Amino acid sequence: MTSKPNEPYYAVIFSSQRTDGDNGYDRMSEAMEKLASEQPGFLGVEGVRNAEGAGITISYWESLEAIHNWKQNQAHKAAQEKGRQAWYRDYKVKVCMVEREYAFE
């Protein structure tokens, strides 16, 4: 049941607490997810946010370089700045290498 990916790949864990109100967050969040999915090395994204505004979003990437490039993307940098000013009370980011995975369906 356990399998090692053929190539190592990477996960960016983004844990956050939203501020109150939308303030343009939903629209920007959708736009950023679309833009991320168009970047070289993007593998996928999953995320959950509860009614209290606590959220975990994990994006998956082929390489650390792809993660670096996305972090430096100009539109994404503007969104990050807006995130710190308006949308997030706090957040934590962890960059991880996926060692192995398994699933139940």
Next chain:
Amino acid sequence: MTSKPNEPYYAVIFSSQRTDGDNGYDRMSEAMEKLASEQPGFLGVEGVRNAEGAGITISYWESLEAIHNWKQNQAHKAAQEKGRQAWYRDYKVKVCMVEREYAFE
């Protein structure tokens, strides 16, 4: 802002979709979180589940050995079995090494 942990540590990403109804899930979930926190090498846990039953829980560990031992824990194995029988429609597990992290507060 970016920092590398002094020692590498590990994250277990558990993404799941719950079935309908509680069926003893909440009580067991609390008990397992408490039991996990008592295991050698446990560093912490964070999790979010939304109203539709989609959840992401991430536990953090000092070593792959600690993760292995927790997976083999007898009470945890019984909970895993019940999870597949009753609580989860599907789940995915990824074991990752944390490469670096940063935060905004």
